[in-house]
């Protein structure tokens with residue numbers, strides 16, 4: 001009887017611990033040009049104000065720091081960190097066909113796990129709390145992101161190259177992946193990722209479209225990245241890429257489109273009319289020379305939500321959203337010979353506030369009721385002094401190293417630039433990258 005009681009009370013205690021919600025109080029931090037306190041309970045921002053006195057499990061001194069929203073990387077292929085610096089200075093198609101795809105064919109789940117861990121580590125260290133991922137070996141990415149504590153919209157890359165068996169396999173895989181998502185944290189959202197119109201058949205694109213509508217899933221794909229993609233689409237379908245996708249009912253407000261460098265006026269109207277979002281990837285576009293005239297002003301005037309992404313590190317080389325912001329802004333100014341476009345505020349918004357429209361997660365702003373995804377930026381470093389204009393410093397002067405602390409979903413993922421398991425991740429990801437390349441050479 002006594003033993004039963006002990007077991008019962010032990011059970012009660014464990015349940016209390018399980019339902020225990022961590023609280024964090026950030027004191028005296030610069031936010032919206034004022035020195036304020038931020039109180040976080042569970043995974044959300046409960047209170048913002050002066051002299052908050054709520055008891056908290058963790059108190060952070062915000063002196064010499066500013067609180068900014070965790071950034072959203074709108075488009076990446078996380079595990080491509082393994083290919084950083086593996087193949088540079090090439091045109092897109094030979095780069096994909098001769099370098100990237102052969103290496104990707106050798107990747108195992110274990111490889112993708114360590115590649116994604118490395119990507120998450122880099123994102124945490126540079127203040128990104130939410131990203132849109134598209135890659136292979138979905139279970140490995142899911143496990144890595146779950147462990148690292150970031151928020152993500154996770155798609156599994158879909159290709160069929162007009163081969164019916166590949167399309168059938170993908171459909172079965174999607175069903176399995178949907179099941180795998182059950183029981184995982186709601187920080188991770190499942191979405192569909194048909195790679196591009198030149199790698200996915202019309203039949204499979206239609207299936208993805210129907211499946212996403214039936215299951216309320218978001219979709220991300222690459223669109224109009226190069227002029228040759230547009231030319232081939234006109235040759236094959238008699239339509240430009242956006243017109244082709246619109247003609248099969250694919251364009252909806254659940255669809256985000258990476259790149260969109262080569263858009264006509266008609267394309268922009270179609271994207272706006274259907275509520276699609278566009279992700280600009282300046283580093284990748286410039287490095288692969290896929291085009292530099294991203295039609296920022298025309299898209300913005302048409303009401304198309306614009307986000308910034310890094311693309312994978314095989315093309316963009318890093319996942320630092322501070323760098324991506326600066327590149328987006330400077331590239332836009334030089335391409336259109338207009339220093340007023342991509343101003344600091346609109347550039348910062350495209351890396352933060354856009355989060356809600358792009359993903360549905362209530363994040364991207366530091367406001368009561370929003371998810372507690374917050375970066376604390378060190379103001380006492382050369383690139384942040386003087387601080388006439390915080391947003392200007394963040395967009396034009398800083399890089400990701402100014403991030404001191406990252407909170408995602410109410411949990412501290414980095415404090416004083418220290419991330420749990422950092423050394424292990426660096427060691428294993430490095431070893432994995434060399435192993436993959438040696439396997440390719442042996443084949």
Ligand SMILES: [Zn+2]
Nearest residue numbers: 222258311312
């Ligand atoms: Zn991409």
